[in-house]
Amino acid sequence: MALSLAFSPCPNDTFVFHALVHGLVPGAPAFDVTYADVDVTNTAAENGAFDLVKVSYAALPWLLDDYHLLPCGGALGRGCGPLVLTKDARDDLTGATIAVPGERTTAYMLMRQWAAARPPAKVEVVPFDQIMPGVAAGRFDAGLVIHEARFTYQRYGLTALADLGEWWEGETGLPIPLGAILARRGSVDPDAAAEWVRASVRYAWAHPEASRDYVLAHAQEMEPDVVDQHIALYVNEFTEDLGNEGYKAVEALLRSPAL
Known part of the structure; x- marks a missing residue:
């Protein structure tokens, strides 16, 4: 039975998840994919709608009772803020x-x-x-x-x-945490999910042209050069692994008085 997966149609997400969606990650299950804006996935995740889902880091306080935060696949970095x-x-x-x-x-x-x-x-x-x-x-x-x-x-x-x-x-002094990947508790083993997502990221880097048509098809009429800039900015070392600095950034965000 396929697992449900939701992420945005933005180039960074389609680039990252191309291999996973297309059965190119050994050992990973099949997925039913939903493409939706992050405000939609934030709300849907509160209702437990997806097995794997891309959400805003700022939504974590409402979601971590039901989901595990994965250490990869999301959007976190420098020079990429709103x-x-x-x-x-x-x-x-x-x-x-x-x-x-x-x-x-x-x-x-x-x-x-x-x-x-x-x-x-x-x-x-x-x-x-x-x-x-x-x-x-x-x-x-x-x-x-x-x-x-x-x-x-x-x-x-x-x-x-x-x-x-x-x-x-x-x-x-920290990078900015934008989008997180979550795995639903009781539905997906978070360690296995992290390996699937990380393998998809690595495949994307190793075979950048493999996802080209898929990324452009979902890029909402974005020009190819803007697509390339988008991917270069938002898919970085933190996408492969949050690491200590990434987790510090997430902790700092979750301590914000605005939450």
Whole structure:
């Protein structure tokens, strides 16, 4: 019987999971795959919807009773944090309406902490792909974005008010934990799951062209050069193994007063 697996259609996730999804990891089971935005997977994981699932690190306090955190496969690193974008020049978010990708995302948690002294007047949860167009059209004063938006926001005439990854690194000296891979307790052996995921990561690095068509098919009309930048930034040594520094970063995030 196939296990259920959920992750985003973003290039880093499809690159990492290509081998596992396509039966290229020896000894791994078959998977039924769901592609969904992280705000969707955060909520679904609270209901125990998947055997393996990609979620926000900021959602862990609500999930670890039912899931094991895997030491690989996720998104954690430096220079890859969320951005606060605006169309018009401003110094902070005082009085602003800001669009965010989810209330239990790492991005939103960091934004709340960064803007604690001058918070926005209103927060609206908006699908990720609608945030930049919404700010550009004037529906929102600001937008909180992640992933490939780092490479494309200037096309919408937007400017970066804050780089929350840069802010986090300055505050903690640690890489920023964005997305985690979880294995459901009682459903999947976490050690076995970690080996499957790690083997999929290593296959992706060893055979980067093997996943090319799969990644581009799910890249939401992203240009190939942006796809390459996305993968290079978000798939790194912490994707293979969190290590001591990665776990320290996760612990620091979970101690945040914004949680």
